[in-house]
Amino acid sequence: MSAAPTRKLELGRVGEVVKRVDAIPKVTGEFAYSSDLHAAGMLWGHTVRSPHPHARIVSIDISKAVGMAGVHAVLTHEDVPGDKRYGLEFKDQPVLAFDRVRYVGEPVALVAAEHPEQARRAAAAIEVDYEPLELVVDPEQAADQPAIHPQRWTEGHGYRDDPRPNVVRDMRIVRGDPDASGEVAVEGYYETGLQDQAFLGPESGLAVPDGEGGVDVYVATQWLHVDRDQVAPCLGLPKEQVRIHLAGVGGAFGGREDLSMQIHGAMLALHTNRPVKIVYSREESFFGHVHRHPARIWAEHRANRDGKLVCVRTRILLDGGAYASSSTAVISNSVSFAVGPYAVENALIEGTCVYTNNPPCGAMRGFGAPQSCFAAEAQMDKLAAALGMDPVELRLRNAMAPGDELPTGQKITGSLPVAEVISRAAAIPVPEAEGLPRDPIRLPGGAGNTTRGDGIRRGIGFALGFKNIGYSEGFDDYAAARVRLFPDAGGELVAEVHFAGAEVGQGVTNVILQTARAELELENVMLAQGSTAEVGSSGSTSASRMTWMASGAVQAACRAVRDELERRGGSLGHGEEIDLERVYRHPRTYPVEPETGQITGGPAHVAVACAAMRVVVEVDVELGLTRVVWVGTAQDVGKAFNPQAVEGQIEGGTAQGIGLALMEEIQTHDGLITNASFTDYLIPTALDMPPVVAELVEDPEPEAPFGVKGVGEPPTVVSTAAVMSALRDATGRELTRVPVRPDDICL
Amino acid sequence: MNITVTVNGEPYEAEIWPGESLLYALRERLGLPGSKNACEQGECGSCSVLLDGKLVCACLVLAAQADGHEVVTVEGVAENGQLHRVQEAFVDAGAVQCGFCTPGLIVATVDLLRHNPQPTDDEIREALSGNVCRCTGYAKILDAVRLTAQA
Numbered sequence: 061m062s063a064a065p066t067r068k069l070e071l072g073r074v075g076e077v078v079k080r081v082d083a084i085p086k087v088t089g090e091f092a093y094s095s096d097l098h099a100a101g102m103l104w105g106h107t108v109r110s111p112h113p114h115a116r117i118v119s120i121d122i123s124k125a126v127g128m129a130g131v132h133a134v135l136t137h138e139d140v141p142g143d144k145r146y147g148l149e150f151k152d153q154p155v156l157a158f159d160r161v162r163y164v165g166e167p168v169a170l171v172a173a174e175h176p177e178q179a180r181r182a183a184a185a186i187e188v189d190y191e192p193l194e195l196v197v198d199p200e201q202a203a204d205q206p207a208i209h210p211q212r213w214t215e216g217h218g219y220r221d222d223p224r225p226n227v228v229r230d231m232r233i234v235r236g237d238p239d240a241s242g243e244v245a246v247e248g249y250y251e252t253g254l255q256d257q258a259f260l261g262p263e264s265g266l267a268v269p270d271g272e273g274g275v276d277v278y279v280a281t282q283w284l285h286v287d288r289d290q291v292a293p294c295l296g297l298p299k300e301q302v303r304i305h306l307a308g309v310g311g312a313f314g315g316r317e318d319l320s321m322q323i324h325g326a327m328l329a330l331h332t333n334r335p336v337k338i339v340y341s342r343e344e345s346f347f348g349h350v351h352r353h354p355a356r357i358w359a360e361h362r363a364n365r366d367g368k369l370v371c372v373r374t375r376i377l378l379d380g381g382a383y384a385s386s387s388t389a390v391i392s393n394s395v396s397f398a399v400g401p402y403a404v405e406n407a408l409i410e411g412t413c414v415y416t417n418n419p420p421c422g423a424m425r426g427f428g429a430p431q432s433c434f435a436a437e438a439q440m441d442k443l444a445a446a447l448g449m450d451p452v453e454l455r456l457r458n459a460m461a462p463g464d465e466l467p468t469g470q471k472i473t474g475s476l477p478v479a480e481v482i483s484r485a486a487a488i489p490v491p492e493a494e495g496l497p498r499d500p501i502r503l504p505g506g507a508g509n510t511t512r513g514d515g516i517r518r519g520i521g522f523a524l525g526f527k528n529i530g531y532s533e534g535f536d537d538y539a540a541a542r543v544r545l546f547p548d549a550g551g552e553l554v555a556e557v558h559f560a561g562a563e564v565g566q567g568v569t570n571v572i573l574q575t576a577r578a579e580l581e582l583e584n585v586m587l588a589q590g591s592t593a594e595v596g597s598s599g600s601t602s603a604s605r606m607t608w609m610a611s612g613a614v615q616a617a618c619r620a621v622r623d624e625l626e627r628r629g630g631s632l633g634h635g636e637e638i639d640l641e642r643v644y645r646h647p648r649t650y651p652v653e654p655e656t657g658q659i660t661g662g663p664a665h666v667a668v669a670c671a672a673m674r675v676v677v678e679v680d681v682e683l684g685l686t687r688v689v690w691v692g693t694a695q696d697v698g699k700a701f702n703p704q705a706v707e708g709q710i711e712g713g714t715a716q717g718i719g720l721a722l723m724e725e726i727q728t729h730d731g732l733i734t735n736a737s738f739t740d741y742l743i744p745t746a747l748d749m750p751p752v753v754a755e756l757v758e759d760p761e762p763e764a765p766f767g768v769k770g771v772g773e774p775p776t777v778v779s780t781a782a783v784m785s786a787l788r789d790a791t792g793r794e795l796t797r798v799p800v801r802p803d804d805i806c807l
Numbered sequence: 808m809n810i811t812v813t814v815n816g817e818p819y820e821a822e823i824w825p826g827e828s829l830l831y832a833l834r835e836r837l838g839l840p841g842s843k844n845a846c847e848q849g850e851c852g853s854c855s856v857l858l859d860g861k862l863v864c865a866c867l868v869l870a871a872q873a874d875g876h877e878v879v880t881v882e883g884v885a886e887n888g889q890l891h892r893v894q895e896a897f898v899d900a901g902a903v904q905c906g907f908c909t910p911g912l913i914v915a916t917v918d919l920l921r922h923n924p925q926p927t928d929d930e931i932r933e934a935l936s937g938n939v940c941r942c943t944g945y946a947k948i949l950d951a952v953r954l955t956a957q958a
Contacts, residue, residue, distance in 0.1 A: 079898055086906030087894040087913055089841020089881035096840035177826060260845040260853055260907035260941050310845070310907030311941050342846040501929050565905025565942045704901040704947075711944035712904065738850035738939065746932040746945045 074574055074611075074766050077704040081587075082569050093308035094280035095264035099335035102266070103132055105321070105328045106179035107338070108169035108186050109347060110161035113197065113417040113731025114208070115190035117160060117168070124185040125171060130178035132332045134186065135170040139327065142296030148286070148318055148422070150213035153383040155294050155323050160193065162208055163382035163417055164732045165347025172328040172336050195417050197731050199356065199379040202226040202414035209415060213384055220654035226415040228380045229388040231395045233657030235467040238408030242362035242370035246442040250359070250435040251797040252780075253725035254379075255352035255716075257424050258743050261310015263348050264339040267325035271333075274301030275326045280309040282316045284560045284590055285597035294323045295330065299592075302326070306590035312564035313716070314423030315349040317602055318385050346736035350385045350422030351726060353378040353413070355394065355431035361439045367449050367457045371406035372399045372467075376432065378413040378421070385422030387413045392533060393428035395657065397777075399467055400436040401478045401526040401670045402458040407467045409657070417731045423602055425716060426527065426776045433525040434798060437781035440524075441788060451785075452486045455524050455672075466665075469658045474667050475759040475769070481694040482524060484755050485672035488692035493518050504678050505685030506747055515682030518689075519790025525778030526670035529761075529770045530605040533664050534651045537605070538643050540596030541613035543576065543621045546637035548584070553632065555585045555621070558641075561598035561610050562590065566772055567705040568606045574701065575611045575765075579618035595641060604669065604770020605646075607701055612644035612765040647763050667761050671695040671774035673714075673782035676750075679790040684802025686722055688748070688783060694755040698769030703756060710754045710775045715744045717779025721787075722748075725799050810874040814839060815883025823870045830854045832870035833880060841881040841910045845939070852938035855911035855918075856880045862918040881910035884917055893917050893955050900951035904942035912938045916952055925956055 085091040122134040137144060137158035144158060145151040157168045169186050173179035196205045207225035214229050215221065222230035265279030274297060281287050284304045292302040309316070321338040328336040340348045359374040376394050380387040395411035426433075444451040459478040465471050494502065496513045503509040504516060531537040542558040557576050563569045569587055576585045588594060599609055620640045625632070632638070650662040673693040679686050691714055700706045716724075723742040727735045735741050760767025780798055788795050791805050811820050814837060821836040830847065833856070834840045843853035847866040854865040857879040865878075884891045890898070893916045903909050912935065919926060919934040926934065931952045932945075940948060 077901075080901070080903060082906070083898040083903040084890070084894075086903045086909050087881075087890065087897050088885055089839075089910045091906055092840075093843070093907065095844055096834070098835075098838075098840075175824065177824060258941055259905070260843070260851065260939065261905065262844065309905060310843070311905040313941070339844065342848060499929055501933055565907075567904070708901050708904055708943055708947055711946040712942045713944075715944035716941075737848060738846045739848060743939060743941060744944075745936045745939060746949070747936045749945045752944060752946055 074578055074701055075699065078570055078574060078702050080567060080570055081573060082563065091308050093261050093310050094278065095262060095339045097266040097278055097307060097337060099266060099268055102335040102337050103172040103174060103332060104176040104179045105325055105336045105338035106171045106183045107167045107324060108183045110157060110164060110166040110168055112161055112190050112192060113164050114193045114195050115161050116193055117157060118189040118191050120169060121187040122169065125182040128182045128185060130174035131171060131182045133172040133328050134182065135327055135331060140294060143293040146290040146294050146319060147384060148386050149388055150384045152209055152213050163419055167324065170324050170328055172332050195730060196226060197417055199377055199414050199416055202416050208382065208417065214388060218651060218654065228384050228413040228415055229391050231391055231411045231657060232655065233395055233407060233409040233467050236406035238371065238373060238406055240371040240406040243364045244446050245360060245362045246439060246446050247360045248439055248442060249796060250357045250438060252355045252431045252434060253799055254354045254728065255424060255720050255724050256346060256726050256741060257313035257315030257349065259311030259313055259315055262340045262342060262345045263320035265307060265321050265325055266335055266337045267329035268335045269329045269333050275329055276303045276305060277322050277326055278305045278307040279322055280307055280316060282312050282562050282564060282602055283600035284592050286600065287319060287322050288592045290319055291322050291326060295326055303591060303593040306562055309562060309564040312601065313425045314427065314602060317423045317600060318350050320348050342738060343736045346733055350420045352424035353380060353390055353421040353428065357431065357435040359435050359439050361443050363443055367447055367454045369402055369404040369458050372404050373408045374398045376411040379416050379418055380413045381416055381418045381420035383420045385420055387422065390428040393528065394432045396468065397429045397527055398432040398436060400433065400524060401460045403460045403464040409467060418728055419726065419733060425713065426773050427603065429527040429777045430717065430720065430780050433777045434781045434784060437523040437785060441785055451522050452482060455482050468652055468664055470663045470665065474763055475698065475761045476668055476670060477696050477757055477759040478670050481670050481672040481696050481757050484694035484757060485674050485692060488674065488753050488755065490520060490674065490676055491690050504680040504687040505683060509680060509683065509685060511680060511682055515680045516678050517681055517790045519677050519679065519786040521675045521782050521785025521789050523778050523782035523785050524670065524672045525774060525781060526668050527773050527777050528665040529667040529669055530603055530608065530646050532649050534649055537599060538645045539598040539609035539613040540641055540643045541617040542595045542641035543617040544637055544639045545621050545625065547632050547634060552584060553582060555580055555582055556588055557585060557614060558588045558595035559598055559610060559614060560590045560592065560595050561606050562601040564601050566709065567702065568610050570705065571607050571610050571701055572614050575614040576618050579615050580622060596643060604773045607768050607770055608646065608764050609644065611768060613642065615765050616642040616644045667763065667769060669696045669769045669774050671778045673778045675782040675786040677783065677786040677790055679787060679805050681791060681805060681807040684806040688718055688750045690750050692753040693775065694757050695771065695774055696769065697756050697758060697771050698761040698764060699758055699767035700756050701768055706756055706771050707754050709771045711752045713772060713775030714752055714779045715749055717776045718783055719744050721780045721783035721798050721800060723799055808871065810870055812873045813877045815879055825871055827870045828866050829868040829870045829873045830865035833865060839880055839882050843907050843910055845907055852915060853908050853911040855914040855938065857914060857918065862915060881913050884913055891917065892958055896951040896954040900947045900954055902943060902947040902951040908938060908940040912948060920955060
């Protein structure tokens with residue numbers, strides 16, 4: 061008989077710095093990412109993609125590819141066994157294009173061959189005859205052009221009805237008196253570019269037929285069960301015959317919420333009855349996942365002389381690209397957080413997301429909030445200047461606090477320490493300006509700077525941002541966890557946790573183990589590979605929700621197991637086990653009223669988290685070069701589960717926001733991506749990143765397990781705005797577009 | 808064609824198609840997928856290996872060019888089953904998130920510290936600027952390199 065030990069735990073206390081359990085296989089190269097997988101007799105899949113942004117498919121001729129060396133399958137839309145379309149929110153996206161293509165890179169045909177080069181050559185031999193159609197590439201014009209999708213997908217789903225063609229979702233929040241005027245008004249128009257998640261591990265996976273008509277797919281994804289629920293109907297299979305297993309994920313940042321190779325790999329595997337691996341190249345990856353929505357935002361802020369906001373009016377236009385993906389939720393977030401964490405009695409916030417023939421957009425870290433934050437914080441700086449007021453003071457005067465209401469009428473009932481994050485970020489000492497001459501590596505533009513610093517101007521900026529945690533607007537947000545408790549060969553109790561939540565690099569593996577070890581008071585806890593075959597859905601690794609949801613679900617399952625162990629007298633004999641699964645739900649949310657955007661019956665968001673950031677930049681105003689010198693930030697984290705991991709999220713999230721401010725933009729010309737490589741799409745390197753001083757503001761969220769809040773997104777939301785604020789301070793320019801271009805900052 | 812390469816001290820023979828990169832051969836022919844395939848165009852450094860002691864992107868070297876040469880990959884950095892001190896420092900400092908850049912950074916850091924055991928922050932940043940990380944913002948990677956250099 062073995063009893064639960066009561067000795068002090070070496071690992072597992074919530075709030076401690078705990079080394080990542082997956083770090084050791086990652087530093088030795090043993091960790092198996094989705095592109096590392098191999099199976100005996102494996103074939104390589106390749107995807108034929110559309111070179112046209114919008115065209116009718118006249119014909120597809122695969123005859124030349126079929127007989128080529130090493131080729132085992134060539135498939136088109138005619139070979140899709142079940143539903144021809146799939147999608148996260150609406151089934152608007154063809155598995156393989158039929159009738160027409162709607163963006164450059166849309167999958168049209170599939171090849172499986174023995175060597176990837178054979179697959180590529182066979183793909184090149186497939187002849188597709190296209191007849192170009194009218195392009196919809198300007199989001200401002202989209203609602204006046206012929207519909208890209210004949211069906212209005214949002215119609216009848218409780219959304220505000222907008223009958224214009226190409227409108228994915230139109231939203232409106234009307235608060236108080238939108239015509240209320242203040243003593244001072246500032247107005248601005250802002251644009252954000254098309255940002256890529258640029259996760260390093262390319263889309264990839266291995267599909268293995270089970271010999272009985274079913275298939276196992278090992279893939280890097282953010283949500284196993286929603287993958288399965290999209291894959292199975294397209295294969296014409298019951299869900300039980302499609303098992304999705306989590307392979308090692310090389311970053312995600314929202315870009316793996318939509319399917320990539322899952323259905324394609326499974327089709328090829330079932331067709332050839334052999335395992336099939338698909339690995340996208342970096343170029344293909346740019347075409348193979350959704351991006352951050354480019355935004356155009358107009359805003360007017362009205363305030364009194366004392367700085368108190370009276371009314372905010374804003375209009376947001378998002379370019380959703382060719383398919384809906386998660387656009388309805390992204391535009392909802394953009395309008396929900398358009399004002400920032402400021403209390404304002406009157407507002408009119410309008411948002412529209414349109415279909416175009418540009419690259420499809422969906423989830424990326426921040427999920428609609430970074431665009432809004434950039435515009436809103438530029439407006440706050442502008443208002444501060446118009447009032448002659450310190451920008452930090454202006455933000456403090458309007459800071460939202462628990463008890464205040466969001467523009468949707470939702471009262472903040474949980475934690476939201478806005479004033480504290482502002483004060484703490486503003487109090488972090490800013491480094492002294494560095495003199496000249498200095499090592500050119502520390503000049504704007506680095507060693508390529510030819511002026512040796514003569515044109516350098518320093519600027520200091522400040523910004524504040526916030527965002528929801530978890531799914532909103534009435535979505536049934538839950539996570540299941542299963543815990544098996546049994547004695548090992550030596551009689552010691554061992555727990556095995558099954559949880560389908562995706563470890564994408566953020567560290568949820570440790571969250572799960574820390575929770576289980578703390579709840580079970582047991583050192584010997586293992587985490588099984590996530591699989592749809594072993595446990596219920598965890599929901600997605602997105603919306604900064606997974607730490608909350610995983611710890612809630614694992615806590616519930618562990619407590620059930622502990623209670624059962626107690627019922628059985630506190631010990632388990634040889635061959636005995638306890639195996640229980642529990643589902644955790646966060647407090648319910650409710651939809652907003654379609655015409656006014658006001659809450660109906662309860663809150664639309666379960667919780668919100670905020671961050672403030674101060675940034676020091678240097679700009680070489682002769683060369684148009686920038687250097688981010690220093691970042692100081694204070695973030696509302698609820699409770700830091702593992703402070704080292706939280707800091708890592710803040711530093712990494714800040715890097716992505718700096719990227720959007722300074723360098724990251726997918727360039728398109730008539731819908732074609734012209735910089736689909738890491739040569740031409742630049743992301744920050746070790747030379748671009750400043751030191752980041754991060755203060756963790758712990759104000760526990762009352763409804764969350766352990767008081768946690770998600771921490772991944774707020775730094776990305778606020779950092780773009782903060783960098784731009786500093787650039788404005790350095791240059792005196794308005795700088796209304798990100799990423800900023802050299803021409804914008806040359807004086 | 809056939810090639811013979813010494814990888815991590817062990818001789819390997821492989822039949823390859825002449826167009827294959829060293830990275831492809833390591834990952835798909837020799838069963839050493841530790842070197843990573845993030846961009847396969849020499850921009851991200853995730854496939855960094857030592858070729859005859861010189862730091863290279865394995866994606867930019869043809870497998871045929873490595874015929875008769877010595878390669879050290881991330882799988883060969885640990886010795887006698889013990890983590891290399893650079894690997895230990897990456898674990899301790901929290902420098903690993905998704906980890907896809909990590910193998911390349913481990914090899915690049917080993918190479919840096921071999922040439923420059925006490926690098927300044929600027930030297931670290933410059934030496935690792937060819938290794939792109941999308942998760943960490945580099946702060947804890949720099950911590951890991953400093954930690955190793957101090958040890």
